[in-house]
Amino acid sequence: MVTRTERPTDNRRDWHNLRSMLPFLWEYRGRALFALACLIFSKVANVGVPVVLKDIVDTLQGKPEQVLILPVILLLGYGALRLASALFNELRDTVFARVRYHAMRKLSVRVFEHLHNLSLRFHLERKTGAISRDLERGTASVSTLMNFMVFSIIPIAVEFTLVAFILLGNYSPVFALITFATVAVYVLFTVKITEWRMDHRHQMNRLDSQSSNQAVDSLINYETVKYFNNETLELQRYDRTLGEWEETAVKSQTSMSILNFGQSSIIAIGVTFIMFFAANAVVQGEMSIGDLVMVNAFLLQLFLPLGTLGIVYRQVKYTLADMDMVFRLLETPQEVKDSATASELQVTRGEIRFEAVDFGYQPERPILHGVSFSVPSGAKLAVVGHSGAGKSTLSRLLFRFYDVTGGRILIDGQDIAQVSQASLRRAIGIVPQDTVLFNDSIRYNLQYGNPQASQVDIERAAKMAHIFDFIESLPEGWETMVGERGLKLSGGEKQRVAIARAILKQPPILIFDEATSSLDSATEQAIQHTLHEVAGHYTTLMIAHRLSTIVDADQILVLDQGRVVEQGNHATLLALQGLYARMWELQLHDDSR
Ligand SMILES: Nc1ncnc2c1ncn2[C@@H]1O[C@H](COP(=O)(O)OP(=O)(O)OP(=O)(O)O)[C@@H](O)[C@H]1O
Numbered sequence: 152m153v154t155r156t157e158r159p160t161d162n163r164r165d166w167h168n169l170r171s172m173l174p175f176l177w178e179y180r181g182r183a184l185f186a187l188a189c190l191i192f193s194k195v196a197n198v199g200v201p202v203v204l205k206d207i208v209d210t211l212q213g214k215p216e217q218v219l220i221l222p223v224i225l226l227l228g229y230g231a232l233r234l235a236s237a238l239f240n241e242l243r244d245t246v247f248a249r250v251r252y253h254a255m256r257k258l259s260v261r262v263f264e265h266l267h268n269l270s271l272r273f274h275l276e277r278k279t280g281a282i283s284r285d286l287e288r289g290t291a292s293v294s295t296l297m298n299f300m301v302f303s304i305i306p307i308a309v310e311f312t313l314v315a316f317i318l319l320g321n322y323s324p325v326f327a328l329i330t331f332a333t334v335a336v337y338v339l340f341t342v343k344i345t346e347w348r349m350d351h352r353h354q355m356n357r358l359d360s361q362s363s364n365q366a367v368d369s370l371i372n373y374e375t376v377k378y379f380n381n382e383t384l385e386l387q388r389y390d391r392t393l394g395e396w397e398e399t400a401v402k403s404q405t406s407m408s409i410l411n412f413g414q415s416s417i418i419a420i421g422v423t424f425i426m427f428f429a430a431n432a433v434v435q436g437e438m439s440i441g442d443l444v445m446v447n448a449f450l451l452q453l454f455l456p457l458g459t460l461g462i463v464y465r466q467v468k469y470t471l472a473d474m475d476m477v478f479r480l481l482e483t484p485q486e487v488k489d490s491a492t493a494s495e496l497q498v499t500r501g502e503i504r505f506e507a508v509d510f511g512y513q514p515e516r517p518i519l520h521g522v523s524f525s526v527p528s529g530a531k532l533a534v535v536g537h538s539g540a541g542k543s544t545l546s547r548l549l550f551r552f553y554d555v556t557g558g559r560i561l562i563d564g565q566d567i568a569q570v571s572q573a574s575l576r577r578a579i580g581i582v583p584q585d586t587v588l589f590n591d592s593i594r595y596n597l598q599y600g601n602p603q604a605s606q607v608d609i610e611r612a613a614k615m616a617h618i619f620d621f622i623e624s625l626p627e628g629w630e631t632m633v634g635e636r637g638l639k640l641s642g643g644e645k646q647r648v649a650i651a652r653a654i655l656k657q658p659p660i661l662i663f664d665e666a667t668s669s670l671d672s673a674t675e676q677a678i679q680h681t682l683h684e685v686a687g688h689y690t691t692l693m694i695a696h697r698l699s700t701i702v703d704a705d706q707i708l709v710l711d712q713g714r715v716v717e718q719g720n721h722a723t724l725l726a727l728q729g730l731y732a733r734m735w736e737l738q739l740h741d742d743s744r
Pocket residue numbers: 275512513518536537538539540541542543544545584
């Protein structure tokens with residue numbers, strides 16, 4: 152399971168994540184290099200501006216006989232350099248946009264794909280609110296980081312190198328020394344203080360995700376909140392988290408002010424020193440006024456982006472933390488995987504066989520113990536037993552949502568662990584115990600069973616599932632939106648949509664997990680009739696609470712605490728006078744009341 156990164160990531164992890172980012176940039180590597188070239192050109196032009204400025208000042212000052220010619224050329228050069236700097240800057244942004252957004256898109260799709268490949272266990276344990284927030288931040292982090300690289304870090308480095316060359320080449324080393332020292336102290340101070348501040352930011356992130364998760368969870372459970380009149384409790388819980396967030400945010404802001412003031416002080420001291428030495432050199436006649444103007448312009452130009460280095464460093468650290476979260480998610484191993492030699496499941500007859508299957512969701516709590524049974528091709532097997540006996544677990548294992556811990560499951564003689572999951576799931580249709588629908592139209596939800604199905608097929612399936620008249624009677628008919636998780640439909644209506652959807656899929660194997668439990672008796676009878684017809688063509692596994700619905704099954708399996716305790720048809724089991732007979736008695740008794 153993925154947990155949020157709550158502490159700053161270490162450098163090894165950061166490098167690992169940066170490397171992991173490269174494949175997402177690879178497709179547009181040519182563009183990325185071109186953007187980099189634009190960046191360098193723009194910086195060369197930028198650094199050229201103070202150099203030309205120096206020449207203009209010196210020319211105007213010292214050689215009046217050339218004043219009429221030279222400054223015009225220099226002034227034109229000055230303008231052209233400024234223009235070139237801006238042009239390459241914009242070109243860099245335009246060219247790089249594709250690289251950045253494409254990488255973001257690829258990463259989002261990759262994460263989405265991976266989330267779908269992760270096991271049911273992962274999805275049952277995750278918190279939807281928190282994961283979607285983390286994902287948003289995580290994928291945005293890739294774009295943010297590239298922005299910082301291309302728009303801040305690399306430009307600063309390029310500019311700094313160019314300026315260092317010019318200073319070292321033309322003036323006393325003291326200027327380069329002061330510049331280096333100031334930058335070094337500045338960077339060191341920024342890094343140290345920022346690391347100290349990171350804790351606040353991580354705490355804020357954690358509280359932010361927590362509050363968002365609480366809000367989503369509370370809204371998902373809207374009805375439950377109302378049933379128990381617990382709005383105040385929900386508000387208090389939400390506010391408590393936000394209160395902690397507020398405290399941390401204030402601390403974070405205060406520490407930021409300390410950082411900003413420290414940075415400004417370092418710059419001020421550095422600039423004062425440089426100007427002192429430059430002014431002195433002018434007085435001594437070692438430097439011209441033009442040189443002083445240039446050194447001053449360089450410093451301002453250099454420290455201007457350096458002023459934002461603190462913010463950039465902080466943001467890069469946070470971004471790396473967000474990015475770490477998304478790459479950790481991508482590295483979460485798939486629990487259920489296709490084997491390297493997985494073949495396509497070939498369904499010829501649709502025979503299911505469980506051979507001594509052991510299983511537990513957690514190792515310390517076994518659920519199934521040596522379960523063996525088989526469902527011959529086209530036959531109907533019903534599974535009954537008390538609540539929690541492990542009935543639905545059988546269908547989850549058949550779908551291979553989990554791997555068995557002992558024994559094996561075969562379909563037409565092929566071990567389902569050795570075939571591709573896609574081919575396995577193509578072969579099975581299910582009407583689950585709790586039907587959850589997409590927040591889309593009824594048509595969309597029904598067609599989900601077979602996106603290629605024609606309207607005629609869809610209507611036929613809807614009729615078979617006794618939902619056609621209901622849909623037609625709705626003011627918006629097939630386009631009616633079903634609400635989040637299908638909550639605008641009744642339990643029975645949802646179940647019938649699920650039945651129609653399974654019919655539409657036309658798989659060789661069908662599972663009905665309490666498929667009619669939410670229906671009234673009349674509809675249930677009608678649907679039972681349909682199921683009977685539909686199931687006639689398929690191998691069917693029927694999980695049932697109400698025994699009256701499965702009396703006609705070819706075989707009935709009685710499960711008790713994960714063990715098969717009885718097996719046979721209805722009459723044989725009644726004659727056994729065991730658990731099944733007792734359950735039957737009880738239900739008859741209940742029905743007659
Ligand atoms: N994801 C899970 N993680 C841990 N335990 C689980 C999980 N799903 C089910 N269980 C446990 O496994 C046992 C069998 O569950 P299962 O859903 O198979 O029961 P069932 O016979 O279908 O019950 P019911 O008739 O109430 O639906 C139960 O005790 C349940 O608590």
